[in-house]
Each structure stands twice: as C-alpha cells, then as structure tokens.
Amino acid sequence: MSAKKSLDGIHAATVAPLKNDFSIDHTVLKDHIMDVCSNHGIKGLLINGHAGENAQLSSLEKTDVVRSVREVVSNCIFVTSGLYSENTLNAVKEAGAAECAGADALLVFPPNGWALGQERRTIVAHHKAIASATQLPILLYQAPVFAAGMAYDTDTLLELAAIDGVIGVKEGSWEVARYDANLRVLKKQDPEFIVLGSGDEHLLASYMMGSDGSQVSMASVVPEMVVALWEAANSGTWEKAKFLHNLMYPLSTAIYGASPSGRANSRLKTCLKILGKLPSDLMRPPTQGLPQEEYQVLKKALDFAIEGFESF
Numbered sequence: 120m121s122a123k124k125s126l127d128g129i130h131a132a133t134v135a136p137l138k139n140d141f142s143i144d145h146t147v148l149k150d151h152i153m154d155v156c157s158n159h160g161i162k163g164l165l166i167n168g169h170a171g172e173n174a175q176l177s178s179l180e181k182t183d184v185v186r187s188v189r190e191v192v193s194n195c196i197f198v199t200s201g202l203y204s205e206n207t208l209n210a211v212k213e214a215g216a217a218e219c220a221g222a223d224a225l226l227v228f229p230p231n232g233w234a235l236g237q238e239r240r241t242i243v244a245h246h247k248a249i250a251s252a253t254q255l256p257i258l259l260y261q262a263p264v265f266a267a268g269m270a271y272d273t274d275t276l277l278e279l280a281a282i283d284g285v286i287g288v289k290e291g292s293w294e295v296a297r298y299d300a301n302l303r304v305l306k307k308q309d310p311e312f313i314v315l316g317s318g319d320e321h322l323l324a325s326y327m328m329g330s331d332g333s334q335v336s337m338a339s340v341v342p343e344m345v346v347a348l349w350e351a352a353n354s355g356t357w358e359k360a361k362f363l364h365n366l367m368y369p370l371s372t373a374i375y376g377a378s379p380s381g382r383a384n385s386r387l388k389t390c391l392k393i394l395g396k397l398p399s400d401l402m403r404p405p406t407q408g409l410p411q412e413e414y415q416v417l418k419k420a421l422d423f424a425i426e427g428f429e430s431f
Contacts, residue, residue: 122224126313128346130164131161131165131335131338133164134397136148137403143180145187152192157385158343159343159346160342161342162195168336169384172402178204178209178216186220197223198221202214205232210245211248225257226257227246227259229242255284255389258286258313263295273300273304276288281308283317283367294318295324295325314329319335324395326360333345337370341367341428345367348367366428369420369423370423385402386417
C-alpha cells in the first residue's frame with residue numbers, strides 16, 4: 120500500500136510516558152501503543168510529535184521510541200515519526216536513524232527558533248536536506264497561526280510541498296479560515312497532495328471542508344470517539360458527526376484551548392492517568408504538574424464525553 124493511501128483515516132498522536140527519574144518508560148509506552156492500536160479504525164500512529172515531547176527528547180531517545188513502537192505494532196499500522204531539530208545537520212542524522220529503526224514516514228516540525236522569523240530559502244534548504252537524506256516520505260507541519268514565523272506563508276508552503284519526497288502536510292493552523300485557504304491552494308497545485316486536518320477543537324469543520332485523514336492526540340485519549348467522528352463525516356452522517364463533536368468539544372477545549380497552551384501535553388497525560396491508561400502523568404522539567412482545579416475540569420469533561428458516547 121502506498122504511503123499516501125496509508126495516511127487515510129485516523130492516526131493517533133501518542134505520548135511519551137516517563138519514569139520517576141524522567142527517563143522514558145518503554146514498558147508503559149508499549150502498553151500505551153498497544154491500547155491505542157486495539158481500537159477499531161486506528162490506521163496509524165504519530166510518535167515523537169508534540170504530544171510525544173519531541174523537543175524534550177534526545178536524538179537517541181527518539182530513535183529508541185521508534186524501535187519500541189515497531190516491536191509491538193504490525194506492519195498494518197503506519198508509523199510516522201516526528202522530526203524536530205534546531206540544527207539541519209542533526210535533523211539529517213535523525214531522519215536516517217528513524218528510517219533504520221522502522222518508521223514509515225517523517226513529519227518535519229519547524230525549529231522553534233523560526234518563531235522569531237526566518238527567510239524562505241533557509242526553510243526550504245532545511246527540508247530539502249532532510250528529504251535528500253532518507254527514502255521515507257515527508258510530511259510538512261503547518262504551525263498554528265499564533266506561532267508567528269513558524270507558520271509558513273502561502274508561497275513558502277507551496278514551495279515546500281513541491282520538494283521531491285514531500286507528500287503531504289499536517290495542517291495545524293488552528294484556524295478554520297487558514298485551513299480552508301491552505302487546503303485549496305495545495306490541492307490546486309497537486310490534487311494528490313495529502314492534507315491532514317489536525318485541529319482537535321475543530322475536526323468537524325476540517326472534515327466538512329475536506330481532509331485526507333488526521334494525526335491527532337485526542338485519538339490517544341478517546342480513540343473510539345475520534346474514529347466515530349471520522350466515519351460519520353466520511354459517510355455524510357452530519358447529525359451524528361455534530362453530536363460527537365459536541366461530546367468531545369469540552370474535552371478538546373480543556374486540553375488545547377485553556378491557557379497556557381504549552382500545558383496541553385501535560386493535560387493529555389493527566390487524562391490518560393484519570394482513565395487508568397498511564398500510571399503517571401509526569402513531565403520533564405520545566406513543565407510542572409497540573410493544578411488540582413485543572414485536574415477536575417479534565418475529569419468532568421472526560422466523564423461527559425464517555426457517558427454520552429456510551430449512551431449514544
């Protein structure tokens with residue numbers, strides 16, 4: 120099956136469980152991966168993404184995550200590994216290591232330093248170097264509009280999409296109007312180019328406008344609901360899709376919409392701990408544990424979503 124076909128549907132963006140010494144707990148990681156993949160409709164995984172603390176992990180740790188995941192999933196599960204580095208030379212090495220460890224594709228995140236602004240030729244050169252270093256297909260990451268220079272303008276996005284080996288984009292603009300505009304220009308340039316809707320708070324809107332699939336961390340918390348939403352949208356059962364969206368909306372806004380947005384990863388782990396899926400919601404410093412009031416908000420939103428889904 121081609122990489123483009125394999126990216127169809129729901130791919131869960133998973134977390135990186137930690138031991139008390141802040142090292143990755145690979146036993147719990149494997150349990151987490153197997154639990155997510157046991158759900159009907161999960162077609163693949165995004166590992167080493169934002170939810171997987173990619174900026175907090177060393178190159179070796181990210182490669183070890185790929186190996187651990189490959190040990191417990193079948194070849195039917197498509198594994199995309201996030202690639203984040205401030206250094207192009209290091210990114211090239213990580214691309215090769217991920218390929219050797221068993222990744223099926225790479226999602227290239229912009230360096231955080233680009234938030235301060237970056238010229239197009241540098242952005243293109245970074246991606247070309249990575250694409251030249253691996254046989255794996257490449258996905259772009261379109262950062263949120265509030266991420267300043269990390270969000271590519273239209274001309275830069277189109278030039279990146281034309282690089283050999285680049286087959287799609289995880290569209291994370293987190294704004295419906297920008298998603299729609301990017302979807303249109305990318306599909307006009309190449310109708311086969313993959314656009315993956317990834318705004319967890321507005322997946323329904325993305326699916327209505329058009330999406331080839333999704334790589335979303337909500338699918339690691341409530342995978343059955345995200346799959347049900349995708350299937351309802353694909354079948355045009357819009358009343359059902361709207362109902363599912365309304366069930367998940369309080370949870371998605373509690374995770375991603377609350378301030379500070381940088382605590383989203385911690386909230387994901389806390390949700391999994393509340394559900395009994397993780398023994399610990401520990402994050403690497405400087406990220407701290409959640410205040411008790413946030414814990415209660417997440418529990419209430421989870422209860423609302425799960426009870427509503429079970430009675431549906």
